[in-house]
Amino acid sequence: MKIRRFKLIYLPEGTSLKREFNIQMKHLWIVLSLVLTCFLVLSSGTAYILNNWFNAKKVSTLMFKNTRLEKQLKAARDKVEYMGQKVDHLARSNGELRAYVHLPVLDTDLLKMGIGGALPAPIGDSTGAEDLISRLDQMERQIGLQENSLAEIESQLADQEKMLRSLPSIRPVNGGAFSSYFGKRRDPFTGRWEPHMGLDINTHSGAPIYAAADGKVLHASREPAYGNVVVIDHGHGYRTLYAHMSRFACTKGEQVKRGEVIGYVGSTGRSTGPHLHYEVRRHNKHQNPLDYMFEGFQVARLP
Ligand SMILES: [Zn+2]
Structure with missing residues (x-):
């Protein structure tokens, strides 16, 4: 309902x-x-x-x-x-x-x-x-x-x-006079014109000789013409030679630094008086050492 x-x-x-x-x-x-x-x-x-x-x-x-x-x-x-x-x-x-x-x-x-x-x-x-x-x-x-x-x-x-x-760049002795330049010169013994493969710097006997750059001593020996001679290998193809030393201040195989004393000026070998005969070689080719003495690197100064 x-x-x-x-x-x-x-x-x-x-x-x-x-x-x-x-x-x-x-x-x-x-x-x-x-x-x-x-x-x-x-x-x-x-x-x-x-x-x-x-x-x-x-x-x-x-x-x-x-x-x-x-x-x-x-x-x-x-x-x-x-x-x-x-x-x-x-x-x-x-x-x-x-x-x-x-x-x-x-x-x-x-x-x-x-x-x-x-x-x-x-x-x-x-x-x-x-x-x-x-x-x-x-x-x-x-x-x-x-x-x-x-x-x-x-x-x-x-x-x-x-x-x-490693680049030879300093004067290797203090002062001294350049007595014989790189190139042809009259040989002091024979009087004939012959090539001179280095630079001669006249200075007193016993003056210290400085390594021109870092390197390794290749030779430190006595030879008939060069007398007491040191050859330093600087790498990159560069070698320097220091002749007629009175005595050595380095030994073969020694590592030297630029400016380090490696010997003393003398007149050993084929020499007429105390002087340094200095050679620079690049890839075994002789160079004019005057091209390798830069003012900024000159540790050995003129007196
Ligand atoms: Zn010489």
């Missing part, structure tokens, strides 16, 4: 008052529907307002963070551009150093990989962070390249320093 209407009786306690309400089912449904609708409208409205409030708060926090990040990114880009200029400057100095020590210039394509300049402005929704990372990668490669180049320059300088230390 379907209920169409019903009666609601109201009996307050302690009184004889009685109230009755006749209610139709359809009215009850209407009221219930209205209450439910009101509840739904109110709750969804409240949820919407709360959601909007939370979202607005979230957006505001994100915007604040975004502004800060943009500022920090801009500062980072400026810093990277500045560092890029520094790296370029280092690369140029490195190039000049390479030229100075006679090393080949670095490949231009290799150099380009680290070239600085302004970073491109961010396009569309790009933050510009990608360009920043790419530029940092470039700089990392460029710094690596410069590091390797510097190591090469250092090694080259060390080699050059070693070679310079």
Whole structure:
């Protein structure tokens, strides 16, 4: 049986008052529907307002963070551009150093990989962070390249320093007078024109004789013509010879340094008086010793 209407009786306690309400089912449904609708409208409205409030708060926090990040990114880009200029400057100095020590210039394509300049402005929704990372990668490669180049320059300088230390470059006795130059001269014994393979420096007997460069003593012996003679091998094809010594101050096989005393002036062998006969050979070819006395390297000074 379907209920169409019903009666609601109201009996307050302690009184004889009685109230009755006749209610139709359809009215009850209407009221219930209205209450439910009101509840739904109110709750969804409240949820919407709360959601909007939370979202607005979230957006505001994100915007604040975004502004800060943009500022920090801009500062980072400026810093990277500045560092890029520094790296370029280092690369140029490195190039000049390479030229100075006679090393080949670095490949231009290799150099380009680290070239600085302004970073491109961010396009569309790009933050510009990608360009920043790419530029940092470039700089990392460029710094690596410069590091390797510097190591090469250092090694080259060390080699050059070693070679310079091995190059005959000082006057082997203090003072004295050049009595016979390199080239043809009249032999003091025969009177004939003969080649003179060295330089004669007249000085007093016992004057110290200095090694003209770093090297190894190849000979320290007595020979008929040269008398007491020392030959030093300096490497790189260079040898020097010191003849007519009164006595030795080095022995065969000894390593000597430039400026080290290796003997003393005398008149042993085929000699007419105390002097040093000094020869410079390069790849066994006699050189003019005057070409191997550089002012800057002159440890033996004129009195
Ligand atoms: Zn001579």
